[in-house]
Amino acid sequence: MYDYQESPKITIGLAGRVRRRHRRWNVHRRTPYHDKPNTDPSAYPADDQTTISDRRTGHRFVRPPLNADKLPHVTNVRIVYRKYGGALHWHHPGRLLGEDEHGVWVDVPSGTVARKGDAPPITWKTTAIMLFPRNAWWTASFNSPPNRCEIYVDVTTVPEWRDGEVTMLDLDLDVIRMRDGRLILDDEDEFAEHQVLLGYPAELIAQAEATAQWLLKAVGHRKQPFGGAHLQWLPMST
Structure with missing residues (x-):
């Protein structure tokens, strides 16, 4: 998630885009999705009320965006990514640093143990400062050297905080900036497969x-x- 591993299975095409060979995926039931597409995906207005619906049941409910008073009053947090349908994806602990105009910042120090679903645990070798925006459809990891991946951004649903945990649905696509300046749009084939296998709605x-x-x-x-907004949080990293 925070590291980009190049391998013989990857071919780099025009504009630095990366395409992987197709893989098999399990099909899961649908989960509630955000049914109000935003023409400016960078953020929603501060007073926006996010409407979510489940097409299977027709149930609709409103989730207000995260405000400062909704930030958990804890130091340790749990970071949980799921796939569309609810299947567990990457999950690991982090340490809450604070928040600013960009969102909530979390420290994931080197030595953090993470798991992808029920797969065997792995240990991150480098530190990442993670950013969870309040009302945008992505999360970002700013990696420390010697990680060759400088910035790794997952396209996700809007992060939601509750009881010391932040969770969101991983929507496959990743935007990566390597330390040598290359810009990569990753996992387009995975995104195309899941549109069919998991039944992504058009919105x-x-x-x-x-x-x-x-x-x-x-x-x-x-x-x-x-462009360097994470640097002010680095001295607070463990």
């Missing part, structure tokens, strides 16, 4: 694609918070 597909395109420009042009 979700449109939002994920729009967010990825916005991120390519923002990360590539070093627009904040991708």
Whole structure:
């Protein structure tokens, strides 16, 4: 998630885009999704009320965006990514650093043990400062050297905080800036497969694609918070 591993299975095409060979995926039931696509995927207005619905049941409910008073009053947090349908994806602990205009910042120090679903645990070798925006469809990891991946941004649903845990749905697409300056849009084939196998609704597909395109420009042009906003939090990292 925070590291980009190049391998013989990967071919790099035009504009630095990366395509992987197709793989098998399990099909899971649908989960509630955000049914109001945003024309500006970088953020929602501060007073926006996010409407979520489940097409299987027709149930609708409103989830207000995260405000300062909703930030958990804890130091240790649990970071949980799931796939569309609820299947457990990457999950690991982190340490809450604070928040600013960009969102909530979390320290994931080297030596952190993480798991991808029920797979065997692995240990991160480098530190990452993670950013969880309040109302945007992505999460970002700012990696310390010698990690060759400088910034790794996952396209996700809007992060939600509750009881010391932040959780979101991973929507496959990743925007990566390598330390040598290369910009990569990763896992487009996975995104295409899941549209069929997991039944992504059209609104979700449109939002994920729009967010990825916005991120390519923002990360590539070093627009904040991708232009060094994380540096002020590095001294607080353990």
